[in-house]
Amino acid sequence: xxxxxxxxxxxxxxxxxxxxxxxxxxxxxxxxxxxxxxxxxxxxxxxxxxxxxxxxxxxxxxxxxxxxxxxxxxxxxxxxxxxxxxxxxxxxxxxxxxxxxxxxxxxxxxxxxxxxxxxxxxxxxxxxxxxxxxxxxxxxxxxxxxxxxxxxxxxxxxxxxxxxxxxxxxxxxxxxxxxxxxxxxxxxxxxxxxxxxxxxxxxxxxxxxxxxxxxxxxxxxxxxxxxxxxxxxxxxxxxxxxxxxxxxxxxx
Amino acid sequence: xxxxxxxxxxxxxxxxxxxxxxxxxxxxxxxxxxxxxxxxxxxxxxxxxxxxxxxxxxxxxxxxxxxxxxxxxxxxxxxxxxxxxxxxxxxxxxx
Amino acid sequence: xxxxxxxxxxxxxxxxxxxxxxxxxxxxxxxxxxxxxxxxxxxxxxxxxxxxxxxxxxxxxxxxxxxxxxxxxxxxxxxxxxxxxxxxxxxxxxxxxxxxxxxxxxxxxxxxxxxxxxxxxxxxxxxxxxxxxxxxxxxxxxxxxxxxxxxxxxxxxxxxxxxxxxxxxxxxxxxxxxxxxxxxxxxxxxxxxxxxxxxxxxxxxxxxxxxxxxxxxxxxxxxxxxxxxxxxxxxxxxxxxxxxxxxxxxxxxxxxxxxxxxxxxxxxxxxxxxxxxxxxxxxxxxxxxxxxxxxxxxxxxxxxxxxxxxxxxx
Numbered sequence: 001x002x003x004x005x006x007x008x009x010x011x012x013x014x015x016x017x018x019x020x021x022x023x024x025x026x027x028x029x030x031x032x033x034x035x036x037x038x039x040x041x042x043x044x045x046x047x048x049x050x051x052x053x054x055x056x057x058x059x060x061x062x063x064x065x066x067x068x069x070x071x072x073x074x075x076x077x078x079x080x081x082x083x084x085x086x087x088x089x090x091x092x093x094x095x096x097x098x099x100x101x102x103x104x105x106x107x108x109x110x111x112x113x114x115x116x117x118x119x120x121x122x123x124x125x126x127x128x129x130x131x132x133x134x135x136x137x138x139x140x141x142x143x144x145x146x147x148x149x150x151x152x153x154x155x156x157x158x159x160x161x162x163x164x165x166x167x168x169x170x171x172x173x174x175x176x177x178x179x180x181x182x183x184x185x186x187x188x189x190x191x192x193x194x195x196x197x198x199x200x201x202x203x204x205x206x207x208x209x210x211x212x213x214x215x216x217x218x219x220x221x222x223x224x225x226x227x228x229x230x231x232x233x234x235x236x237x238x239x240x241x242x243x244x245x246x247x248x249x250x251x252x
Numbered sequence: 253x254x255x256x257x258x259x260x261x262x263x264x265x266x267x268x269x270x271x272x273x274x275x276x277x278x279x280x281x282x283x284x285x286x287x288x289x290x291x292x293x294x295x296x297x298x299x300x301x302x303x304x305x306x307x308x309x310x311x312x313x314x315x316x317x318x319x320x321x322x323x324x325x326x327x328x329x330x331x332x333x334x335x336x337x338x339x340x341x342x343x344x345x346x347x
Numbered sequence: 348x349x350x351x352x353x354x355x356x357x358x359x360x361x362x363x364x365x366x367x368x369x370x371x372x373x374x375x376x377x378x379x380x381x382x383x384x385x386x387x388x389x390x391x392x393x394x395x396x397x398x399x400x401x402x403x404x405x406x407x408x409x410x411x412x413x414x415x416x417x418x419x420x421x422x423x424x425x426x427x428x429x430x431x432x433x434x435x436x437x438x439x440x441x442x443x444x445x446x447x448x449x450x451x452x453x454x455x456x457x458x459x460x461x462x463x464x465x466x467x468x469x470x471x472x473x474x475x476x477x478x479x480x481x482x483x484x485x486x487x488x489x490x491x492x493x494x495x496x497x498x499x500x501x502x503x504x505x506x507x508x509x510x511x512x513x514x515x516x517x518x519x520x521x522x523x524x525x526x527x528x529x530x531x532x533x534x535x536x537x538x539x540x541x542x543x544x545x546x547x548x549x550x551x552x553x554x555x556x557x558x559x560x561x562x563x564x565x566x567x568x569x570x571x572x573x574x575x576x577x578x579x580x581x582x583x584x585x586x587x588x589x590x591x592x593x594x595x596x597x598x599x600x601x602x603x604x605x606x607x608x609x610x611x612x613x614x615x616x617x618x619x620x621x622x623x624x625x626x627x628x629x630x631x632x633x634x635x636x637x638x639x640x641x642x643x644x645x646x647x648x649x650x651x652x653x654x655x656x657x658x659x660x661x
Contacts (some may be wrong), residue, residue: 025536026404026413029420030397031632033640034258034291035428036279042421043293046414053410070409078535090420094643140289148280150653151646158642243408250524252408252466256645257442260435277498278432280441282647283654294425298505317372 006182007062007120007196010189012072013179013225014126015055016057021104022048023236024091033094040186042142044101047133054126061122074244078233085224086169088233092162095148095155099162101140107173109138110198114190142206149210156211163207164215171220173199177223232249236248259308261287263295266303273305281306362563368494370436378562381555382492384453385564387444390430392456393627395422395448399463400472408466415512416469422505428553429498436494449634457615458541460623467520467527467534473513475535475542475580481506482576483546491563514583521587535584536592543607544615546573552612577605 025045032038056069086104091097112134115127148155174183174196183189207214223229243252258280263271276295281287287306295301315323331337340347354373361368368374397420404420407413431441447453458476463469484506487499520531545552547569559565570657577596584591595608618626 026417028400029404029417030394030424031636033636033643034280035394035424036281037640037643038424039297039421039428040290040293042417042424045295045420046417049410049414049417053414055340056410070411073410074408081532092406094640143289144287147650148643148646151650152642154642155646155649237406242406247524247526250408250527252412252519252523256641256648257440258644258648276500277429278435279428282644286651287649294428297422297425315369318370318581 001178001182003182003186003188004062006179007188008059009085009179010183011055011059011123013082013084015052015059015069015072016081016164017087017104018048018055019052019088020081020233020236021081021101022046022052024087024089025049025097025101027091032146040140041097042136047130047137051126051130051133052119054129058122058126065140074241078229078237079227081224081227081229081233081237082222083229083233084169084172085221085230086166086172088224088230088236089166089169090232092165093158094164095158096162097131098141098144099159100166101137102145102173102206103166103170105134105137105141106199106202107170107195110188110195114195118189118235119187138202142202145206145212146210148169149207149212159210160212163212165214167217168221171218172222172224175220175222175225177225258282260309261291261306262309262312263287263291264307265291265295265301265304267300268302273303276300278309359561362491362561365563367496368491369493372568377558379566381559381562381564382495383434383439383444383466385559386430386434386437386495387439387447388454388456389520390427390434390444391453392459393427393446395455395459395633396476397423398629398632399459399461400469400623402463403466403469406466407469412516419473419509419512422509426502426505429501430495430498433492433494433498448567449630449637451630452619454619456545457618457623458545460618460626460629461541462469462625464537465530465534467472467517467530468538470513470531471534471538472518473511474583475513475538476545477487477506477509478580479542479545479576480508482572486566489563489566490607495564516588517589521589531587532589533543535589539592539655540614541618542612543573543577543610544612546570546576548612548615574604577607581605 022045025041025048028038028041029045030038032041053069056072059072060067061067068209070115082202084104086100089096089100092102108129112127113129115123116131118124118127145159149159150156174192180189180192184191204214243250260278260280261284262307263276265276266273279287279290279294281290284306288304291304291306292301296304356373358368358374358378368378400416400420400423404413404416407416410618431444434444444453463472481503484499484503488496488503490496490499507629517531517534520527522528524529548568550556550568553569556565556568560568581591581596593608595606597606598604599606617623621627
């Protein structure tokens, strides 16, 4: 694998994370627990999809074959997607969505904090721009995890269930492969070990304040970064890609 | 009001530094911090603000419109408080 | 103390002098009731209106169209919120209003009981439904009740992109592949008549119009607004080569307006009264969201109280 190939992979991972979690959040539109929060969550969905567009456009530039953001979003199949498994997990209830958001946002925040200093100008620029948005995402989801964890008995139980169900998808975030290694050596990518420590600190602090318990299991699912996904992604894509697939000649 | 529902907050936004906070509307939130975040999402989607105040609607004390005459009429006949009341010769220039 | 009759006279004098009525001002009970009914109906329409368009967010055919649609539907949530806020200045809680919607006591715009079947419907809604809504909303910016008028000003400012995005979708599809053209024409065929119904029953059948005009809650009649909308829209359809599904539509030189065919008011009343294709589905979705959100709203209050108690103890 050369640097250019690694760069392409890296951008697809970043873009697909944002695209898929943004898509998931957009499913909430019109169905939130109260109007104010419907609006709040959609703002975050908009941030994610906006970021995805930037990353996928950069991926196209790096690849140099003229592929656009939409080519990447609409014309790849599940095994070609590089998002983390946690981002494609179903919305479940409001607590499940916010817990998924919290675990991912925290990772995403530390990742972008490092990437804003990447030696690759394009990556650094997008990371810096996204960081302000992600900073708010972490604040928002952390507050909700605390609020619901330490709210009522019912909400506490729902949040503990959410954490238990999602925990096995967190390990993958810190699993470095050849792409991560190569770009770390070039001072382009982030040191996942460093992120893991920061992530652990923040997650433990919030979970503690939320009066919840971190599951003891150390057995984690992985594969999203390499294109091996859960069953959910196929359905997301079937829905998302329907029009461009059914009418390949159409311009929308 | 049903105790389980979120209280109403009045929202004031400063659109840019140098201007007053201005009342823009209201929204529901469980607490003050959430009210500020909701105000950001509801009333600042198009870059409308740089600073937000939130006040519980129930905490606002308003004057009574029935007393409007007593409160505001007396100010109307003190026309000597306005610069146009005074005649200054043109030759003196702007004052 | 002034008698009710005197108060009412003074109230009408203020209205006639174009002085806005503010929340704490004296107002006739019927004025308050009419406002609550109209503003809450309007708010409900915004919120229920999120559903037919929301139906296509996850299937938007490009990332650009996805963010635009998301932002637009989110705006509608915002507009519902501004309107509920305006209604709350009249002494009702949003929760009571939502309860009335969910129990079928309150109405909302009947247009949202029609289904969105293809992507062209998203174009048709923006172009026709928002177009019709804007005609109504521009008028309401001058309504006599201050908080309602202010909410409408804010809404009109934000709505201006909605109709354009709808027309852009229609234009692209009308000029696209044969299948896209067909979808565009089909969407126009399905949405045209319900859009005309949005302005409400004809003036001679409208029970609220006369009083609402006197109070300057409304400033134009249903038929006036409907005519304005038709006159504007015909040209826009012609420009992109689509045909308005009304064989009686023709320019009337004398009136300087388009004449149009009869509107099926039987269908209108049937849909209003619950027999549209999606009434039940829309209410099921709204009620489900509200009920499934109950534990979230409750927990947030419980947490806020705990936090406050801790603060007080410290």
